[in-house]
Structure formats: structure tokens, C-alpha cells
Amino acid sequence: MDNDFDPEKHHVTETRYFEDFAVGEVFRSPSRTLTDANFQLFQAVSGDNHPIHYDREYCRRHGHRDLLAHGFQVLMQTCPGAGLLPHYLGPALIAFIEQSSRFLAPVYSGDTVYPALTITELRPQRTTGVITLRSTVHNQNRELVLEGEQKLLARKRNPTPEG
Secondary structure, three states: OOOOOOHHHOOOOOOOOHHHOOOOOEEEOOOEEOOHHHHHHHHHHHOOOOHHHOOHHHHHHOOOOOOEOOHHHHHHHHOHHHOOHHHHHHHHEEEEEEEEEEEOOOOEOOOEEEEEEEEEEEEEOOOEEEEEEEEEEEEOOOOEEEEEEEEEEEEOOOOOOOO
């Protein structure tokens, strides 16, 4: 038995606090090809039973080349936890506090998506700070299919009484 091991100190990376981030930093998540299995699982979890998401013939009759991804199925690719950002924040991460998005182009079964989060603003508060992120998803054709904004609340390393 290794008496030096402490699960509380088992981190992917060193913790970065609010002050350790900079506007312009980019956090990419791995690319993913959305398969029929992804569509089936999303339908099961979301309860969305519109045929545009699971009936190929319905899709073709309505001008789509394949199953059309639900907007939230594309949005969830931008989840900070799908990449390394929450590991950098570690215990400094307090909460995911806001999200908005725009769906710009269709995503179909078989498409590969490339999610990224870019810091656009750092708003310090007294003991915490709000990290604003631009979320983007591109497809394999380099088209921007989703863009939005997310906000995270993070602890400061050295909180100041005046903010």
C-alpha cells in the first residue's frame, strides 16, 4: 500500500484560478463524428420524438440529406467538461452560470464536429470572477454551424476586499 497517495491531490493538471486566464485563450474539445448511435442516444435521453431526428425517409422528403441533429445535440458538444478547461480550473470552478447559442447550419448523421471555447471577457468580482467564453462548432467542411456564449464562475487565487 502506498501511504503517500492522496486522492484529493490526484489532478489532471495544476489548478488555474480566475487570475491565471487571459482573453483570447482557446480550449478545443476533441473532434467527434456524430453517428446514428449518437442520434439514438440523444433521442432516448431528450425524449424528443420528432421524425426529423430519426426517420431518414421523412428527412429526405423534407429536403435533408440525412438525419438532422437536434440543436441541443450540437450544443452539448461545447460542454466545457468535454475538454480540458474544467481540469485546468479544478477546485477553482464554482459553477456554469449562463449559456446562449445560435444554430447557423444543419448538422447531419455522419458529420464531424469541431468544438472550441475562446475566452472573450474576464470580469473580476470580490472573491470570484466570471469567465465569458465564445462557443463555436465547425463541421468537416469548415462551416460554422453553431456559435454562442457561456459563462463560468471561478474562484480567485487571491481575493481582494475591494474587488
